[in-house]
Amino acid sequence: MDSIPLLLSVGVGAISIFLFGYISKKIKLPPLLFYIFAGFLLSQFIDFREEFQFIAKLGIVVLFFFIGLEFNISKVIEISKKIWVIGLIDLMLNFVFILLLLLLIGENFAFAFGISSIIYASSSSIIIKIIVDNHRIANPETEFLLGVSVFEDTIAPILLAFSASISMGNNISLSMTIGIFGKILLVLSFGVLFAFLSRKYLIRLIERYLNDEIIVALILGFVIFSAGFTEYLHLSEALGAFLAGLVIAESNKKFEIAQITIPIRDFFVTFFFFYFGINLKNSSINDFSWFLLIIIVYSILTKFITGYYGGRIYGLSNRRSFVSGMQLIPRGEFSIVLAKYLPTLIIPFANIYIFTIALIGTLLGHFSYKISEKIYKK
Amino acid sequence: MNFKETDLPGIGKKYTLKLSSDSEIAIILHLSGKREIFYFEDPDDDPHFHFVLNEEEAQLVASVLMGSYFKPEQEQQKDLLMGKLSIEWVTVDKSCSLVGKSILQSQIRKQTGVTIIAIIRNSDTIINPSPEEVIQEKDTLVVVGNREQTKFFNKKFEING
Numbered sequence: 436m437d438s439i440p441l442l443l444s445v446g447v448g449a450i451s452i453f454l455f456g457y458i459s460k461k462i463k464l465p466p467l468l469f470y471i472f473a474g475f476l477l478s479q480f481i482d483f484r485e486e487f488q489f490i491a492k493l494g495i496v497v498l499f500f501f502i503g504l505e506f507n508i509s510k511v512i513e514i515s516k517k518i519w520v521i522g523l524i525d526l527m528l529n530f531v532f533i534l535l536l537l538l539l540i541g542e543n544f545a546f547a548f549g550i551s552s553i554i555y556a557s558s559s560s561i562i563i564k565i566i567v568d569n570h571r572i573a574n575p576e577t578e579f580l581l582g583v584s585v586f587e588d589t590i591a592p593i594l595l596a597f598s599a600s601i602s603m604g605n606n607i608s609l610s611m612t613i614g615i616f617g618k619i620l621l622v623l624s625f626g627v628l629f630a631f632l633s634r635k636y637l638i639r640l641i642e643r644y645l646n647d648e649i650i651v652a653l654i655l656g657f658v659i660f661s662a663g664f665t666e667y668l669h670l671s672e673a674l675g676a677f678l679a680g681l682v683i684a685e686s687n688k689k690f691e692i693a694q695i696t697i698p699i700r701d702f703f704v705t706f707f708f709f710y711f712g713i714n715l716k717n718s719s720i721n722d723f724s725w726f727l728l729i730i731i732v733y734s735i736l737t738k739f740i741t742g743y744y745g746g747r748i749y750g751l752s753n754r755r756s757f758v759s760g761m762q763l764i765p766r767g768e769f770s771i772v773l774a775k776y777l778p779t780l781i782i783p784f785a786n787i788y789i790f791t792i793a794l795i796g797t798l799l800g801h802f803s804y805k806i807s808e809k810i811y812k813k
Numbered sequence: 814m815n816f817k818e819t820d821l822p823g824i825g826k827k828y829t830l831k832l833s834s835d836s837e838i839a840i841i842l843h844l845s846g847k848r849e850i851f852y853f854e855d856p857d858d859d860p861h862f863h864f865v866l867n868e869e870e871a872q873l874v875a876s877v878l879m880g881s882y883f884k885p886e887q888e889q890q891k892d893l894l895m896g897k898l899s900i901e902w903v904t905v906d907k908s909c910s911l912v913g914k915s916i917l918q919s920q921i922r923k924q925t926g927v928t929i930i931a932i933i934r935n936s937d938t939i940i941n942p943s944p945e946e947v948i949q950e951k952d953t954l955v956v957v958g959n960r961e962q963t964k965f966f967n968k969k970f971e972i973n974g
Binding site: 581645646693 | 820821824827829839841844845846849851853857860945
């Protein structure tokens with residue numbers, strides 16, 4: 436297969452994203468999976484060039500910028516007060532427990548840490564999409580689900596930065612672990628400090644040039660620069676983009692900035708999922724194994740338990756807790772970004788896992804409302 | 814009255830209002846600017862119906878609900894004086910320093926205390942204009958404030974009409 440020119444492949448990619456998205460609207464299923472399908476299908480006929488990866492990378496940057504944008508620090512503290520117990524249960528069941536288990540059966544640290552990291556975070560993109568498409572935004576369980584997402588979004592960039600760091604070296608020692616955490620902490624506190632110091636000037640700049648083209652350059656420049664900087668420090672581009680979002684969120688101009696950048700996000704983030712589909716061609720049916728089946732079943736069960744009991748602790752009714760349990764199941768963007776820092780040999784396996792759990796999770800989440808009506812009849 | 818504001822990270826803001834009939838409405842302000850309204854006949858159930866408004870539609874509906882959707886009927890009724898509240902229709906001409914600037918730039922509220930609730934331009938009425946709205950020559954501004962404030966407003970910006 437000859438690779439086709441980059442420009443042409445981006446065009447073909449965008450059109451196929453549109454077509455698959457259109458089909459998903461018609462059959463009323465969440466479109467994210469369809470973007471992945473589109474990438475997978477096209478990769479069978481077209482050989483995408485290496486450069487194509489860059490667009491997907493911009494997708495990661497913009498996506499994590501938007502996650503950071505939701506992080507008004509005082510607001511996060513507010514939400515955390517209500518959710519931290521549930522957040523810790525989530526972290527224990529879906530990360531710590533499986534990490535210890537894998538270490539106990541003698542797997543090496545890089546492998547165990549990688550696998551438990553991709554199992555940890557639910558996909559807030561998929562969750563939000565399901566909630567919006569089913570017109571359930573105003574339901575009480577939505578607040579709960581988004582609260583859990585916020586908690587995970589605080590932990591996940593740290594996991595990501597850590598994974599990116601350990602993918603560099605081979606032997607992980609205690610001093611190295613401490614060193615990496617120190618580096619992450621330093622970058623995080625620098626971001627927070629910068630957010631507070633720049634707040635006043637940022638507000639003034641944004642207010643004055645809100646309707647000007649240079650504001651787009653300012654925002655994107657800032658975001659891509661900080662992403663590039665943390666990538667340079669081997670802490671993953673996602674951490675920098677996340678921090679940039681956090682800084683902008685402190686300016687209280689979130690709504691204005693979001694309106695300018697939403698079209699940019701929509702374009703690049705769909706390509707991010709599309710590119711994941713392309714990568715799936717490196718996985719084969721041989722990657723299916725008992726181990727895969729076990730961790731899929733495990734990660735469905737533990738997320739359901741987290742959502743259901745978490746919902747009950749949060750004060751939701753039985754039916755709403757059931758819905759929450761189902762909706763937390765899909766994993767997505769975090770796991771996809773994390774997968775590329777895994778040991779090369781297990782990447783195809785990880786991709787199969789992510790795709791399967793995203794697919795099952797999306798379907799379970801999508802039909803959770805109907806299923807819950809059947810179970811909890813009045 | 815039971816009114817609550819909640820943040821929905823990644824979506825926007827939610828405002829819930831419990832009605833006297835025990836039903837509930839929730840208004841979602843999306844990050845994209847659209848508004849979505851949900852009606853819960855029984856708050857423990859899923860919403861009964863919902864609909865979406867764009868920004869312009871939402872503003873129109875809001876001003877109808879506030880009971881403030883009115884147009885000037887006659888020249889004589891130009892000044893409405895209700896107690897201390899004064900609503901005035903003023904036409905700006907070339908000499909007025911407001912022309913060519915947005916409401917925000919002129920810092921109208923900060924400097925004089927009055928609020929512009931509508932701009933009548935040719936045959937259009939801009940209800941609840943945004944701060945970025947640029948005032949043009951021959952616009953009629955609907956100005957709300959107390960008597961002193963509107964007077965000061967007229968003087969400050971050299972309005973003769």
